[in-house]
Amino acid sequence: MQQNTQPSYMCINTCPNGTNQQHTAAENMGLYSSSRGPLASALLLCFCMLLLGVHGGSRRLYIVYLGDVKHGHPNDVIASHHDLLSNVLGSMEDSLASMIHNYKHGFSGFAAMLTEDQAKQLAESPEVISVEPSRSYTATTTRSWDFLGLGYQTPGDLLREGRYGEDIIIGVIDSGIWPESRSFSDQGYGPVPSRWRGKCEVGQSWDGNNCSRKIIGARFYSAGIDEEVLKADYLSARDGMSGHGTHTASTAAGSVVEGASFHGLAAGVARGGAPHARIAVYKSLWGPRAQGNSATILAAIDHAIHDGVDVLSLSISGGGPDDKNSFGMLHAVKKGIAVVCSAGNDGPRPQTVGNTAPWVITVAASTIDRSFPTVITLGNKQQIAGQSLYYQDKNSARSSFRTLTTGVGDLSCTEEALNGTDLKGKTVMCFPQDRKLALTPLWEFQSALQNVRKAGGSGLVFAQYTTDILENTANCGGIACVLVDLDTGYQILEYMGSASSPVAKIEPARSFTSKEILAPKVAAFSSRGPSIYNADVIKPDIAAPGANILAATGNSYMLASGTSMAAPHVSGIVALLKALYPQWSPAALKSAIITTASVTDEHGMPILANGLPRKIADPFDFGGGHINPNRAADPGLIYDIDPNDYNIFSCIMKRSASCNTTVMPGHLLNLPSISVPDLRYPVTVSRTVTNVGEVDAVYHIAIESPVGVRMEVEPSVLVFNAANKVQTFKVKLSPMWMFQGDYTFGSLTWYNDQRTVRIPVAARITIHDFFADVA
Structure with a gap:
């Protein structure tokens, strides 16, 4: 066969444990190029076959730990791993085939497929601290709640202090619910909260007995739905063919169910994020494809405001100034109801994000540390x-x-x-x-x-x-x-x-669950920003688990993916926060989630966004980052907003002739983010933060400027005490380039010894009159 010293290829090493990891070591060897010609493609196939050749002896996944990182550049760390492994396996080719993960940032080590003898030989190397078999972790709940630090058996601070969401009412606007599911058992529940003003609407295969102390209300809206679609469904709040509403409701607030699984896969305890919360059902989506319209959705929002829900969960795509649901959601927010929406499933293409109104929490989808090899x-x-x-x-x-x-x-x-x-x-x-x-x-x-x-x-x-x-x-x-x-x-x-x-x-x-699986990542299908219509508001706001999530459907359980699955994760967490801080506004709850989000995984590596190619996630992938519920319970500072401040911005949303022409740009709202999509001249924005931590506190600023932008913050220190709980600061963004640019990203972080309060920043330098400037 014809040989080439530098074939163009990227090989993915896939192993029986189900983990997939790009072999960046191939890049270090000069074997990777971004172009791929016919000869290179042929060599790719041959070389990958060589890398994945079968070795003698039974192999399993081992974790080789080497202690602190002893090399300056990650590529040098990877090279040292392969040098060590090659000495045991006999060749660089065998090392490439065996290696699954490289740990090269917070600590040094690697995961590799090895025989028992090879593992023992590695353990005898003086630089090796330990060699241990990779352990599988038994999946508990949908796994996502344990992954987020809200395990039911060992609850984190938020789950325990938020009383498991007790008596918080989550309104689910979706395709209905299957009330007989074990996830909606009301065993152990007290009376329905006296503030509840909703009703249990009877219909096909649904009578008053289908409501309970768990499902405290049920309504359905069929106006404007095609008759053929309705024929394939129940004309009631009962979930029909899609199972979508049952899945989302049980993810947000399902009761604890032992022994749930999908035909033995993902077995464990199924429950919602706020398992003691009450559920109000508003069926607005119909048929096997869960179809609805603005009329049904607005009717549901209207009733939900009346009925007294605390949180609204909408796993429904939409957004932009022509989103007919946005003003309904704004009214809900003005009544103190937090509104959580899905970002859409049109990723990884940019400018596909939906539900972009600044008053809602828009959720991207992420992966978790479980796979199904x-x-x-x-x-x-x-x-x-x-x-x-x-x-x-x-x-x-x-x-x-x-x-x-x-x-x-x-x-x-x-x-x-x-x-x-x-x-x-x-x-x-x-x-x-x-x-x-x-x-x-x-x-x-x-x-x-x-x-x-x-x-x-x-x-x-x-x-x-x-x-x-x-x-x-x-x-x-x-x-x-x-x-x-x-x-x-x-x-x-x-x-x-x-x-x-x-x-x-x-x-x-x-089912394979392991902390060695690189997670979270932003799922490829998750819609991305910037918003086509509201680019001066960063969307999505946050990422949460949405890939292969186990939850109820009918009398069984299924695994499903989508931002539809991510949104109810946030709805459940918002319910816990609402139970913990009942007086907080929707904006405060949203701020706590965004400013405490994670931008690195458990290994200290930047969170990645699946796409083509994979890349480090940015605010248009996941907003403030990946949700961290227990940190959100103690945010330190919050960016609050008087709901009336949305009125001027909402003129953009309504496109009404009666609106004042001097509307407020989104970046002037007191959001926990800053986006300036048209940075031609220096722009100054103000932000106000409220101290919700210790009475006496001092915070310092850490600035990460977007590339090509100079950011200045005044003052650089915020001092809080009993008399000064609220402080305002100014941020000046100045373009450093004189040519049209793409979006670049940064952050502003207030910090002290106890907390960090981070907001994302996006900016795009533009030239208003390019040819005049060139001349």
Whole structure:
């Protein structure tokens, strides 16, 4: 075979434990280039096969700990890891194939697939502190609550001090609810709060007995919904075919349920973030696709304001000045109701974020430290891990070796590509029609599945850029199905090209939870900012778990993904905060969440955003960062807003001729963020903070200026005491460049020995009259 000293490739090492990690060591060796030609692509396949070759002995995942980082640059740390591992395994190629993770920032170490003898040999090296098998952590709840530090058995400060959300009322505007689910048991609940003014509206398969001390109210709104859609649903508050509303309601406020799982996957204790909160149901979405309209949603908001909810949770896409729900949400906020909305599922493309009104909390979706590895064993005994919710019995015929073939033609498994091909008893390898997309449309997998089943196939391996969304693999109609990333797909193709009779076996998925999984990451599907219409308000506001979340649906439990799953996580946390601080305004609650968010993971590494390519997350991916509930319970300072201040800004939203033409730009609102999308000249904004911590406190400023922008803060020290609980400071942003730029990002952080209070900053330098300036 023709050789090349610098092939262009990026190889993804995939292992039976289900973790996927880009091999940045390949970059250090000069083996990676951003371009990929035909020869380079061929070499990629060959070299990846070499890296993933099968070694003798049974291997498992080990964690090798080396102590403090002893090298200045992360690449040097990675190189030292490979030098050490190569000495044991015998070659750099074997080291690359074995390595899963490199720990190179807060501490030094790595995770690798090793035999027991290799692990013992490594442990004898003088620079190695310990070598231990990687431990699986049993999933408890949807796992997301433990991941966020709100475990039920060992509750964090917020869960305990917020009394588990006791008697807080969460209004869920969605597709209804399945009241018989164990997640809505009212056992142990006291009387319905006397301030509740709602009703239990009867309808099809729903009578007064379906409300309880847990589900304290139920309404439904069908006006303007297509009759055919209504025929496929219950004309009542009962959740129909989608299960969407049941899932979101149980995520926000589901009661504690032991032994929940999806066919044994993600087994543990299912519950909501505020498990003792009450639920008010407002069914506004209908049919299998959970469709609604502005009329139904506004009616639900209107009733919710009347009924006395404390929090409104809307997993509904929308936003911008033409979002007909925004003014309804503003009225809710003026009544002291915190409104939480999903950001949308149109990522990773920029300018796709919805629900961009500054008075709502807009939530992006993130991944958690759990995966569902599904092992694919090839005929050469090579094992590759994909991701799936395929749960059939391991002893079934579907788990045996089957002939492995491709979707022929362009490999996309379209009806035209298969063209009547007989796939009886075969496992089929399929690719999306456009392999350059960072997020393959969900319908492509479904289409490929349908076509493979129609042709008699017994298995489907579908390659796509991201495996963030798995629920489509939960029921593949009797055939084994699994998702793999594109590079893994190419590796499988290479095997198929080298084998005379390629075969593969797909095993059922397993649940794998480990702190060694790099999480959180912003999910690829999560919509991104900036807002097309309101770029002077950073959106989304916050990120929360939204990928493969276990929650109730009907009488069972399912795993689902989307910002629809992320929003109720925040709704539950807001309910806990409301119980802890009943007098706080919606703006104060929002501020506490944003200013205490995390921008690094548990290993101290910057949170990444899945996309093409992956990158370090910025405020248009996750706003202030990833939600940190226990820190939000003690924010120190809050950025509060008088709801009447939104009135001027809302003229932009209403587009009303009666609005004053001198409306307030969003960056002049007292938001816990700053965005200046048109920075031509120096701009000064004011922010006011209220001390909610110790009475006597001193905070200092830390400034991280956006690239190309000079930021100055006056004063640089804030002193609080009994007589001065509120302080105002000014921020001056000045462009340092004289040419049009893209958005750059920074932050402002007030800090003392106990707390840090951070807000994100975005700015874009513009030139109003470019040609005049050039002249």
